[in-house]
Amino acid sequence: MANDANTQATSVIGWHHDADAAFAQARATARPVFLYWGARWCPPCNRLKAAVLSQPGFATLASSFVPLHIDGDAPGAQRAADRLQLRSYPTLVLYRPDGAEITRLPCELTGPGFLHLLQLALAAPFTASASLQAALSGRRALSADEWRLLAWYSWDTDEGQLLAGRDLGATLASLHAACDEPASALRLAWHALHASVSAKAAPDQHAASAMLLRTLADPQAVLAQVDLVSGYAVDLVRGLTLPQSAPRLALTVAWSDALIQLESCGALSPDDQLSALRVRVRMARLGSPVAGLEASLRERAGAALAEAQEPALRHQVLNTAAGMLADAGLLDDAGALLHAALASSLAPFYFMHNLASVAKKRGDTAAMLDWYERAWEQSSGPATRLQWGATFLLALLEATPADAGRIGAACGALLPEVEGMLDANCRRNGTQLSRMLNKLSGWKGASEKVEELKISLSEHVKR
Structure with a gap:
């Protein structure tokens, strides 16, 4: 069944929400599938909606593929993510009609640049995997478009699909050495350097x-x-x-x-x-x-927010502006901005997490925990509620490990949510279960509710 992906995205595009139905239509019509995996509260997802998915140029291209939107909180979404190897919000994947991945596209690129890259991917005679194999083996020369698709591949959302066990830094370094297209070679060099530094290697x-x-x-x-x-x-x-x-x-x-x-x-x-x-x-x-840091930051934050009135874009801009002010130590300004956003935000519980971070920077543990708890209480969607609940529980265990009563109460409230999830051990959900189990296993306190949750988490993680 086709529906709109989001009220902030264009209503012209008939988005599918069921992967099986989308791939069935792709096979029947010999069209590729464009998958958008995201969440309503995710700031980069909202940036993507505003800057790409709601734009006329994207709607024009949409007639050439089957658009599939899977929200991370939809029923069975995390199980589908296991099958399709999805995790980070947002992830963008283009598939052939037979289900083979053509490429994973970067969510950071927006506007005409993204549409151009999508056009290249739609017209690509080879998948990214085939291009990678050819580049590493030297069996044939790659076209400039192939190099561009590899250079702009979304390596941070790959989930082992293209790398297939290869070392990221070594793979990128080899691609850079083989690339004869200057702009793509430069991008691959930056990627390779970052991968090397992230792996604590020792580049020149x-x-x-x-x-x-x-x-x-x-x-x-x-x-x-x-x-x-x-x-x-x-x-x-x-x-x-x-x-x-x-x-x-x-x-x-x-x-x-x-x-x-x-x-x-x-x-x-x-x-x-x-x-x-x-x-x-x-x-x-x-x-x-x-120079003049504080005044400049306040002015630029205000100007950006005044310009960004569309709800999806405003969500992302608010997140960036508040983070910038907090990074600069302007905690009062960041807190005021976040407080003002709660009443009109499309996902106020997300900004409660930011308020918890501001409180933590102040050294106000009580306020930090209260904001995390409020965020969990007001969050919606099973995967989101599990993530927000896990964040609150982990913060409790880290900040107040002696508070067995509050820790036990949180575990008691989380237990039925975990037990009621059909895909509790899948993808992002499974990550949250493992985080909680690992932390609870090292807790020195005593609580019946904690032990009950630990048993449940263990059973789910083993499945």
Whole structure:
């Protein structure tokens, strides 16, 4: 049955919500399947809805594929995610009519850039897997479009589908070495470097910093790699340079200059501009000072929110703005912004989590726990309620391990929710069960309700 994916997304597209029905139609009509896996409360999902899924260009392309939207809280969604290897919200996958994956698409890329990449994927004569095999083996030369699809592959939502047991860093390094398309080679080099740093490997720091500095000095390259310039900044600076060193100062200054370019780039959305400013705030902690920081942050947050009135985009912008203010230590401003958002937010319980984080930064444990509890109480959807409940329980165990009464009460309330889930051990749900079981197994207190939940969690995890 086809329905709208979300009230914030275009009503022109007839989204399927049942994977079996969508793939059956794909086989019958010889059309590929475009899958969007997400959740109503997820800020990047809302950014995607506003910047891609609700746009006329996407609706035009939708006639060439079968659109499938699986909400993580829908009945059986986590079981479907097990079968389709989905986890992170959002995940975007394009399948052939026979169900074979063509590629996984990056949610960070929006607007015309995303539509162009989707068009390339729809027309691709080879799957990403076939292109990867050819690139690594050298059996044939890849086209520029194949290289672009590999360079823009969503490696962070791969779930082992393309890598198939290969080491991420080594695979990306091999692809970079083989790539003869300059723009794709540069992106693969950034991916490979980040994977190496994340794995605590030891890249050539001088060569790596030189490559980064060349990119950051090129305005066109910065704009082409906006997601990586913002997303990899702190990890790469920390991983490649020592605190208070000359190389760190040089890299943070160059990076901050590139971020300033993005903050005022008219080609980017208000949220992308604000995200660049948030990264510059975080970079300031690494050695690059920001003059007039407080006034600038308040002004930019207010301007971005004034512009972002569409509900889905506003949800994402609120999240970015509050995070930016909190990162800068402006906790009163962040708290006020979040409090004001609760009444009109499409998912107020999500911002209660943010308020818990603000309280934690203040050192206010009681307020932190209260916000986590309120978020759980007001959340909706089985997978979301399990995640929010697990977060509250883990916070209790971490912050107040001696409070057996409150911990027991939380376990007692979680037990029927776990027992009532048909897919409690599947995908994201299974992750939450394991988190709770691991933490409860090390708890030194005594509670009958805790023991009951531990037994239930153990039984579900073993299935």
